[in-house]
Amino acid sequence: MLVRPSRSRRVSRPRRPRTGPAAALVLALVLGAAVPSPGPAAQGWAWPLAPRPAVVGDWVPPAERWGRGHRGVDLDAAPGATVRAPAAGTVSFVGFVVDRPVLTLDHGGGLRSSFEPVESALVAGDRVRRGQVLGVLRGRDHCGPGACLHWGVRRDGDYVNPLRFVGALEPSVLLPVPERLRTAAQPASS
Secondary structure: OOOOOOHHHOOOOOOOOOOOHHHHHHHHHHOOOOOOOOOHHHOOOOOOOOOOOOEEEOOEOOOOOOOOOEOOEEEEOOOOOEEEOOOOEEEEEEEEEOOEEEEEEEEEOOEEEEEEOEEOOOOOOOEEOOOOEEEEEOOOOOOOOOOEEEEEEEEOOEEEOHHHHHOOOOOOOOOOOOHHHHHHHOOOOO
16 A cells, blocks of 8 residues: 655745845845955956046846856957957967957966957967057957957956956945935834
């Protein structure tokens, strides 16, 4: 005879809230904790274009590592613009990814930066210093009718906002909530 376990014996466990990078960032901002700095390896980084370009495409991290997002920033630039190394490093990749010429630098300490669309005469293994010419902006990009340089930075394989490395991010500031908004948010007493 087959005996099935009773459903009433099932033990329910309290559900743990889902957490992830976005939840950790929100918690850090709410508690007033500082977002981790780029670290000592990022000191002395420079913009890959001169003069300092306008950011025409913001960094939009994906909710999950494999999800949709914009894993870098788009910098306004004209076709043929000179692209320079933001920091010293070693060229780790020069070639095409799908239909775009890409160059990647390994800066050591788990940091890598990538640039597209950049045509370059450099080859993997070439060492570059900060400010050295990497190549020129040429080829298909994703900025529509205008041209742009897509600049991405990874730390230990995870994408981070490149603007952190050139001091272009303002710190988050929690402002006091006006009294009228605090009052409106309070639950009505019965």
